Amino acid sequence: MKKSHILILVVIAAAVGILISxxxxxxxxxSFSEAYKLASNGAKKDIHVVGVLKKDAQGNVIGxxxxxxxxxxxxxxxxxxxxxxxxxxxxxxxxxxxxxxxVVVIGSYEGEQFHATKILLKCPSKYQxxxxxx
Amino acid sequence: MYVSAKSYIDMxxxxxxxxxxxxxxxxxxxxxxxxxxxxxxxxxxxxTKQQWVLNxxxxxxxxxxxxxxxxxxxxxxxxxxxxxxxxxxxxxDKKLPGHYLLSTFxxxxxxxxxxxxxxxALLGIVLxxxxxxxxxxxxxxxxxxxxxxxxxxxxxxxxxxxFRIGSSPFILLRDVMQQAPIFKSNPEFIPNDGTGLNPLLQxxxxxxxxxxxxxxxxxxxxxxxxxxxxxxxxxxRDWVRPALPWALFGGAILGLGILMGGYWAYETLNFGGYWxxxxxxxxVYVPWLILVAAIHTMITYKNSETALKASIxxxxxxxxxxxxxxxxxxxGILGESSVHSFTDLGLxxxxxxxxxxxxxxxxxxxxFRWKEIPTSEKEVSTYSREFWxxxxxxxxxxxxxxxxxxxxxxxxxxxxxxxGIASNMAPxxxxxxxxxxxxxxxxxxxxxxxxxxxxxxxxKVDAKVLVKxxxxxxxxxxxxxxxxxxxxxxxxxxxxxxxxxxxxxLLAGLFTIVANxxxxxxxxxxxxxxxxxxVAHIGVGMMLVGIMFSSxxxxxxxxxxxxMLISREVSDEFNRENLLLFVNEPRTMANYKIExxxxxxxxxxxxxxxxxDDVEQTDDPYRVVAKEDILYDNEVLxxxxxxxxIFPENKYFEIVLTNAKGKxxxxxxxxxxxxxxxxxxxxxxxxxxxxxxxAHVVSRTxxxxxxxxxxxxxxxxxxxxxxxxxYVCVLENVERIFKVGSVSLDSADVAVQATISxxxxxxxxxxxxxxxxxxxxxxxxxxxxxxxxxxxxxxNIHPETGQFTIGINTRQKDWIVLKAFEKPFINVLWIxxxxxxxxxTIAMVRRIREFQKMKEKGLE
Numbered sequence: 001m002k003k004s005h006i007l008i009l010v011v012i013a014a015a016v017g018i019l020i021s022x023x024x025x026x027x028x029x030x031s032f033s034e035a036y037k038l039a040s041n042g043a044k045k046d047i048h049v050v051g052v053l054k055k056d057a058q059g060n061v062i063g064x065x066x067x068x069x070x071x072x073x074x075x076x077x078x079x080x081x082x083x084x085x086x087x088x089x090x091x092x093x094x095x096x097x098x099x100x101x102x103v104v105v106i107g108s109y110e111g112e113q114f115h116a117t118k119i120l121l122k123c124p125s126k127y128q129x130x131x132x133x134x
Numbered sequence: 135m136y137v138s139a140k141s142y143i144d145m146x147x148x149x150x151x152x153x154x155x156x157x158x159x160x161x162x163x164x165x166x167x168x169x170x171x172x173x174x175x176x177x178x179x180x181x182t183k184q185q186w187v188l189n190x191x192x193x194x195x196x197x198x199x200x201x202x203x204x205x206x207x208x209x210x211x212x213x214x215x216x217x218x219x220x221x222x223x224x225x226x227d228k229k230l231p232g233h234y235l236l237s238t239f240x241x242x243x244x245x246x247x248x249x250x251x252x253x254x255a256l257l258g259i260v261l262x263x264x265x266x267x268x269x270x271x272x273x274x275x276x277x278x279x280x281x282x283x284x285x286x287x288x289x290x291x292x293x294x295x296x297f298r299i300g301s302s303p304f305i306l307l308r309d310v311m312q313q314a315p316i317f318k319s320n321p322e323f324i325p326n327d328g329t330g331l332n333p334l335l336q337x338x339x340x341x342x343x344x345x346x347x348x349x350x351x352x353x354x355x356x357x358x359x360x361x362x363x364x365x366x367x368x369x370x371r372d373w374v375r376p377a378l379p380w381a382l383f384g385g386a387i388l389g390l391g392i393l394m395g396g397y398w399a400y401e402t403l404n405f406g407g408y409w410x411x412x413x414x415x416x417x418v419y420v421p422w423l424i425l426v427a428a429i430h431t432m433i434t435y436k437n438s439e440t441a442l443k444a445s446i447x448x449x450x451x452x453x454x455x456x457x458x459x460x461x462x463x464x465x466g467i468l469g470e471s472s473v474h475s476f477t478d479l480g481l482x483x484x485x486x487x488x489x490x491x492x493x494x495x496x497x498x499x500x501x502f503r504w505k506e507i508p509t510s511e512k513e514v515s516t517y518s519r520e521f522w523x524x525x526x527x528x529x530x531x532x533x534x535x536x537x538x539x540x541x542x543x544x545x546x547x548x549x550x551x552x553x554g555i556a557s558n559m560a561p562x563x564x565x566x567x568x569x570x571x572x573x574x575x576x577x578x579x580x581x582x583x584x585x586x587x588x589x590x591x592x593x594k595v596d597a598k599v600l601v602k603x604x605x606x607x608x609x610x611x612x613x614x615x616x617x618x619x620x621x622x623x624x625x626x627x628x629x630x631x632x633x634x635x636x637x638x639x640l641l642a643g644l645f646t647i648v649a650n651x652x653x654x655x656x657x658x659x660x661x662x663x664x665x666x667x668x669v670a671h672i673g674v675g676m677m678l679v680g681i682m683f684s685s686x687x688x689x690x691x692x693x694x695x696x697x698m699l700i701s702r703e704v705s706d707e708f709n710r711e712n713l714l715l716f717v718n719e720p721r722t723m724a725n726y727k728i729e730x731x732x733x734x735x736x737x738x739x740x741x742x743x744x745x746x747d748d749v750e751q752t753d754d755p756y757r758v759v760a761k762e763d764i765l766y767d768n769e770v771l772x773x774x775x776x777x778x779x780i781f782p783e784n785k786y787f788e789i790v791l792t793n794a795k796g797k798x799x800x801x802x803x804x805x806x807x808x809x810x811x812x813x814x815x816x817x818x819x820x821x822x823x824x825x826x827x828x829a830h831v832v833s834r835t836x837x838x839x840x841x842x843x844x845x846x847x848x849x850x851x852x853x854x855x856x857x858x859x860x861y862v863c864v865l866e867n868v869e870r871i872f873k874v875g876s877v878s879l880d881s882a883d884v885a886v887q888a889t890i891s892x893x894x895x896x897x898x899x900x901x902x903x904x905x906x907x908x909x910x911x912x913x914x915x916x917x918x919x920x921x922x923x924x925x926x927x928x929x930n931i932h933p934e935t936g937q938f939t940i941g942i943n944t945r946q947k948d949w950i951v952l953k954a955f956e957k958p959f960i961n962v963l964w965i966x967x968x969x970x971x972x973x974x975t976i977a978m979v980r981r982i983r984e985f986q987k988m989k990e991k992g993l994e
Contacts, residue, residue, distance in 0.1 A: 003514065003521070007528065014532050018572075022539045025568055027560040046563030067704070090705070092813060095332070102469070106563050117563070122469040 027106070032083045032114065039109035046117060050104050051079040053097075061098045074113075077103060087114045094119055145306075145322055146216045153207035153304040154289070160200035160251075161284035167193040168277035175270035175366070183270075190273060191262060197280060198255035204287075205252055208245065208303050212238050217325045220310045221245070221303045227330040229756060229781075231738070234336050240344045241335060243464055243479055244303035247286045249345060253352035254280055261356065265376055271363035272356075279355055282488040286481060301479040333783065333806035333814045339398035343391060347418065350388025351456055354425060356380035357432075358453035358496075361446055365499045370507050374432050374445065375988060379981040381429050381449070382666075386974035388422050393967050404815050404830040406955050407685065408963075411565040413468050416541040417459030420534040425452045427530040433667075434523050440510045441524060448527075450496045455538075457489040467544050517597070519590035526583040533576035537569060570685075574635055581642035581678055584671040585649035607649040614644055626687070636686045639678055646675030663980050670973025673966045680963025684826075691724035692829070692954035700951060712832055713954070715789070717921055717947045718895045723791075723954065724827065730950055731788040731896070732921040734802065738779035742766035743786055743802060746920050747899055755782040761900070783807050787831050787950050791820065803830045803952075823961065829954035835946075842943040847929055849939050858924045859944040862893045863901075868931070868938060874904060874915070883908040888928045888938065892919055903928040903940075916941070923947040 029048045030038070038047065053061045054076040063076030063086075074088040075097075087105055097103075102122035107115050167190050174186035208221065212235050217223045226238040240246045258276045262269055289302025307325070308317040316323050357377040364373025395415070396408035409415060428448035431441040462468055465482035514521045540561050547557045562568035589603050618640065622630045631637065654668040692713040694700065700714045713723060715730035722728065734743035735758070743766060749758035756779055760772040772778055786802040793799075801818040808814065817830035848856050856863050866889040872879055879885055885906040892899040901917040905928040916927040927941035 003516065007525070011528050011532065015535060018532065018536045018539060021572075022536075022543075023559070025562045026540065026543060027563040029558040029560050048560040048563070072704070090708075092815075095334075095808075095814065106560075120469075 031081045032079045032085045033081065035114065036109050044108070046106055046108050048104055048106050049077070049079055049114070050102065051077045053100070053103060054078055054084065064093070064098075077105065077114075085114050087116050089116045089119060094121060096121060143324060145218045145324065146211075146214075149207055149210055149216065150219060150304040150306065153204055153211070154302060156200045156203035156207060157284070157287055157289070157302060157304070160197050160204060161281060161288060163193050163197035163200060164277045164280040164284055167197055168274055168281060171270050171274040171277060175274060187269060190270070190277075194255075194258055194262065194273060194277065197277070198259060201248070201251050201255045204248060204303075205239075208248065209235075209239060211304070215328070217328050218306055218308075220305050220307045223307050223325055223328045225328070225331055227328040230331055230336075233338070233341055234331055237335055237340045237344075238331055240348075241331060242303065243481075244287050244301055246344060246348065247283055248303065249348045250351055251280060251283045253345075253349050254283070254355060257352055257356060268360060268363050268373075268376060271366050272359040275359040275362050276355065279492070282484075282491070286484060286488075298480065300484065301481060330808070333808045334402055334816075336806075337398060337402050339394055339401065343394040343398055346387060346394055347391030350384055350391045350422075353380060353384030353387055354421065354452050354456050357384070357428070357449045361449045362496060362499060365446070365503045368503065368506065370442065370503070372993075374435055374442075375981075375985055377449070378429070378432050378436065379978050379985055381425065381432060382974050382978040382981060385422070385425050385429055386971050386978065388418070388425065389967075389974070390971055392418055392422060397964075401819065402816050404817055406688065406817075406828060406957075407566075411537075411569040413541045413544075413561070414463055416537045416569075417462050420538050420541075421452050421455040421459060423530050423534040423537075424448055424455060427527040427534075428452055430523050430527050430530075434520050438510075438518075438520050439508075440514065440520050441527075443504075443507055443509060444524070444527065446500060446507070448531075450500065454489070454493050454496065455534075457492060461485045461489050462541070462545070467548060517590070517600070519587065522583060522587040522590050526580065526587055529576060529579045529583060533573065533580070536572050536576065540568070571635075574639060577678055578638055578642045581639070581646045581675060584674060585642075585646040588650055588653050588668060588671065604649070607645065607652050611641070611645045611648045614648070615641055618644075630687065633686065636682055639682045643675045643678035643682065647672050647679070650675065663976070663983075666973050666975075666977025666980060668973070669976055670970050673968070673970030673973055676962050676966025676969055678966075680959055680961070680966050684957045684960035684963060688955050688957050690953070691827070691956050692952050693723070695722065711953065713952045714949060715952055716949045717923070719947070724956060726791040726793055728952075729790045729792075730948075730952075731790055732948060734786040734788050735780045735782075736784045736786060737771070738781060740771055740778075742771045743788065744771065744780070749780075752777070756780060787834070789818075789829065789952070791827075801827075801829055805831055805834065821961070824959060826957040826960050827954060828957055829952055831950050832953045833951040835948045835950075840945055842925065842945050844943075845927070845929075846942045847939050848942065849932070849937050851937055856940070856942075858892065858926065858942045859922060861922055861924060863926070864891050865889075865938065865940065866891055868928075871904070874906065879906075879908070886928070886931065888926075888940070890917075890926055890940070892922065892924065892926075894919075894922055901926045905929075905931060914941075916943075920948065 027045065027047055029050055032049055032051075035047050035049055038045075054063050056062050061075075065074050067073055067088075072088065072090045073093050074086055076084055077087050078084050087107075089105075097119075100121040104120040104122070105114065105116040106118040106120070109115070170186050170190035170193055174183050174190055177183040177186055211219050212222050212226055213232075215222060215226070215228055221242055221244065222238075225241040226235060230238065238245075240249050254276060258273060258280075261272060261276070265272065284300075286300045287302055288300035289298070289305055290300065291298045308314075308321055308323070311317060357380050360373040360377035360380075364370055392415075395418075399405075399410065400408040428445060428451075431445040431448055434441040435445050461482075464479070465485050467482065514524070543559050543561050547559060550557045585607070586604070589600060619631050619637075650668045650671040654665055654672065657665045657668060690711045692711060694710055694713060696714075699709045700712060701709070713721060713728070715721060715728065717730055717732050720727050720729040733746050735746060735749065737744060738756075744758075744764055748761055748764050750761055751758060757777055758780055760774055760776045760778070762774045763770050764772045783806050785805050785807060787805075789801040789803070791799045791801065799820050801820060803818040804816045806814045806816070815830050815832070817828050819829075820827040850856055850865055852865055852867060854865055856865075868886055868888045871885050871887045874885055883906065885904060885908075887902050887904045890901045890903070892901055899919045899922065901919055901924075903917045903926050904915040906913040906915070914927050914929065916925050918925045923945045925943040925945075927943070929939040929941040931938055
């Protein structure tokens, strides 16, 4: 066997290893109920939950509370299955939070509360904005 | 709704129409250029060929001029605050300083496409004038890329359909917000001000980082174009020489651009690091790694006629990866996996087409020509430089592949979704931990190979010679390594050296530095122009050592050593790792005495900081009046009564650090209060040679719900001393005044103002409470001294005894919660970066000379 063939085999093996580890270390998108089940079964891995913020009839976001340290905050999120859940976050509210049309929280359940370690926002597309500052 | 007077000003239609005209001209001219150069390339007859080349050249100049025209018109719109245009309205406002108007230019996606096109146009002109032989095919590729980019900003809706091609930067606000009620009632409405630039982007790095990064992007097109040209013309061997200096240029600029982004994050964001493995960062990191790999195979080919096929594959991959990263970051596909919120312009289809077009052309051309590409059939020896360079290249490729795969999970999800399969795979939740554990070992491999590879590079060696050559660097590395370990045990304790991955990377980094330094020394004597490689590798070694220390040994120093909790309602970690500082109450932190002195404002036109107590607010939040002479750094910044401009959004927190020898350093971490975009905290950094002290404000006195003590009333004489919140106060005098603020009083009204001096810890303050009788009603205007938490009111006047009643309220002093880190040897990383760039530059200069020499011989 030529050296170059050995090299190619090693590279392919490494690439396959990377693919397997990627699939293995990947997190997943789940609903709140599934996340709760995972946490009560003792799974420690952080997961992603996609949803929207709870709004009143006028479209204002409701349920946002600032924590006692003025750094953390909590909010109410509704996942794709319609389940409402209070989510706590150890950092201040991200910019444009209330404007977001979709929220992704990464974290896990701690007791009855979902604790997010990271929040990702999907903001409305440029051609969907409606408010003008006068 | 209140409609401002501004809405009666005419809309500026002309400038937008002109811009749009330039956009269309640029697009059409790029198509004409591509067609002309294509004809020039495939035409055999010399005179017709020359005619087509001339056509192409004229068309490309017209294109470049139009691109410049688009840039100028867009900038005129931004600089003149024409808020009837969406671009100016969304990314700027009237108070934005001039240099940030430049950031506005590339804040929107349209502007960054424009920036990219601008660099391509400039590089295209350089190529036309330096490389006549390759002009036809190279410029065909260039012009096609420009046509795709131009289509992204066309903003044309196809007739009879809803389908829109591109998103124009010249679109009017009312056309974007068609549903907004104000435009239904008044289409000519112009907003008074824009929504402003995201506060985090109001940073000087955001003025130079995007242009640098996009120049790097643009530079990768040059080697790609030469490679395609080489395949097209069947001149498989010849394209490498002109492409190599450009690949080196791209490697340097792209690397610099990436690190500027990291430095911006370090200085502006408060996560305490410079690299977060966010998809947006990964999307530029991977092409850079592959570009570095491509540079190595191209150099190998130039020296030994091997690795030509690998060079072709890698050079194509770099450009395709740049397009892929553009697709990832701009199509909205990362919407659920990146902290950067992207505005989706609905361009994903166009972006995908752009990516696939060049991918398919390059792959198809390579496949058709594959058999013709010359290869060396010789079996490579394990003791040859080619072998080890090639192994290094493979490690770089795998390193990129490892980052590319998890970053592409959202793409994978949408692909399987289009086949009707649901995939709930998400990128790793802990990005930093996940990527670090893999990239670290790849980095060790890269470091070791760039140390050993260099010895093969310069000499024909066998096992014996190799051992002899490597002995000295190995011994020196071992000695330095042991000294560093001793130093770490001495300063950080013996636990600090029990981290195997950290020590491995330190050892590998040191070995690279020492081994390449040896090569560099011998080269400096014989042929210094060839030293680029050794210098670049020393830079890589320094970067690894710097990253290892600054990230691996970063530690929180703002430890709560008071024995008291900050709050019962927060986590233990928060109580342990943050320091609560009240104004003028010293604490200790990391061998410093640390003291918070109060909130400060930033003047717009002078460098320095101003205390809130030294200025009086005006009706305009952007203007304040100095109450007294304002000193900064022992110099008078403003005289009393001076009116000056400030940035009301920026609040700075003056923190004085005093070391054991009594030397002081002042930190000014910042919080930006932006009503529309939220608060943003930025750190301030004390830079020492061996470490950075990195501090940011986590929390501060809330502006609402301040609790004042019950009013304490004192009856005193003029010139009498009294105490307020333990501060000595003196009632200096009481005078009648005839104007309160900007309001003049009637002759029947009476107003008196007391002047009370208050002796603070570090300076004297003057409080001027006012007592008014107007329309037989008594009014009192108290005066608050913010720094001291004291409010004084002139409660009453007793003309019969010549006495005055002063009301005193006190409150808890202002406070902040501070978090601070120590980042050891981070300077080694920054210096290493500069060394790496220097290495690239030396190598580039050498390859440009080589190219010119051959050109003079008639071989381009």
